[in-house]
C-alpha cells in the first residue's frame with residue numbers, strides 16, 4: 397500500500413510513545429516527503445512518502461534544547477549531575493507546548509532510573525551533537541538507526557540546524573535510517589555502542605554477521621585500519637626519489653581500495669571523507685586530473701549536507717587548484 401503523504405503532525409501535539417498506539421493526528425499537516433509511522437519493533441520511525449533522490453535534504457531542523465556538557469572526566473565520561481542541572485534549566489525555559497514535545501519523545505530508561513524524572517533518559521536516547529553542545533531535535537529524533545543507513549546527517553554551524561539528506565535514493569515507503577554510531581566497527585562492537593539506546597540492531601549487515609557471514613565485519617575492521625593509516629600518512633609531506641614515489645603509489649592504491657570498500661558496504665556517511673582522501677593521494681603524486689575528479693565527488697556530497705560548510709569550501713578550492721595544476725603540468729610537458 398502506498399503511504400499517505402503527511403508530515404509529522406503539529407509538533408505542539410505530543411505523540412504518545414506507546415509502540416502499539418497510532419498517533420491521533422497522523423496526517424493533518426501539508427504534504428511532506430516523510431511521515432511518522434509505528435513500526436513492529438522499533439517504536440515510531442520516519443518513512444518516505446515518495447521516492448527521495450540521493451542528495452535531497454530530508455530534514456533541516458533547529459534544536460529544541462541545547463546543553464553544553466561539562467568537560468569529560470577521563471575514563472568516566474560526563475558528570476551526569478552537572479548535565480542534569482543545565483538540562484533542567486534549559487527545559488524550564490521552554491514554552492509548555494515545547495515541554496510537551498520534549499516529554500513525548502522516546503526514552504530508553506535504565507533500571508536505576510525507573511519511575512524517576514525522564515529528562516535525562518530522553519536526552520540520552522535522542523540527542524545529537526551541535527558542535528560543542530548536545531541538542532535535541534524532535535523530528536530527527538524519530539529516525540531509527542541502521543548500520544547500513546540510507547540517509548546521512550550533518551550539524552551545520554552556519555545554519556544552526558541539523559541537516560538530514562538522502563545518502564542514496566530512498567524508495568517510496570522505505571524507512572529513512574541514519575546511524576547513531578561510528579560504522580567502521582564489527583557487529584559486536586556496534587552492539588556494545590547501541591546498548592545505551594536499549595536495542596539490538598537487526599539491519600541486514602548485523603543479521604548477516606549473526607548468521608555467520610563475516611564479510612561485512614571483516615571489511616569494516618579493515619576499512620577502519622586503512623582510514624586511520626591514510627589519514628595520518630597524508631599529513632606527512634611526500635618525499636623525493638624512487639622509494640618515495642613507490643610509497644605514494646601505495647597510498648593511491650589504498651585510497652582507491654578504501655573507496656571501493658566503502659561503496660560496496662554502502663556506508664554513505666563516509667563517502668565524502670574517502671573521496672577527499674583519494675583526491676589528496678592523487679594530488680600528492682601530481683595526478684591532478686584524477687585528483688580533481690575525486691575532489692568534485694567529495695564536493696558533491698559535502699554540498700548535499702551544506703553547500704557553504706567549511707568542508708564544501710575546502711573541496712571547492714581543491715578541485716580547481718588541481719585542474720589548474722593539471723593544465724600547468726600539461727603545458728610543461730608540451731614545451
Ligand SMILES: C[S@@+](CC[C@H](N)C(=O)[O-])C[C@H]1O[C@@H](n2cnc3c(N)ncnc32)[C@H](O)[C@@H]1O
Nearest residue numbers: 438439440502504522537538539540541593595
Ligand atoms: C532516537 S529514537 C528513534 C525513534 C523512536 N523509534 C521513537 O519511537 O521515537 C531511538 C530509539 O528508537 C528505537 N530504535 C532506533 N533504531 C532501532 C533499531 N534499528 N531497532 C530497534 N529499535 C530501534 C530504540 O528504542 C531507540 O532507543
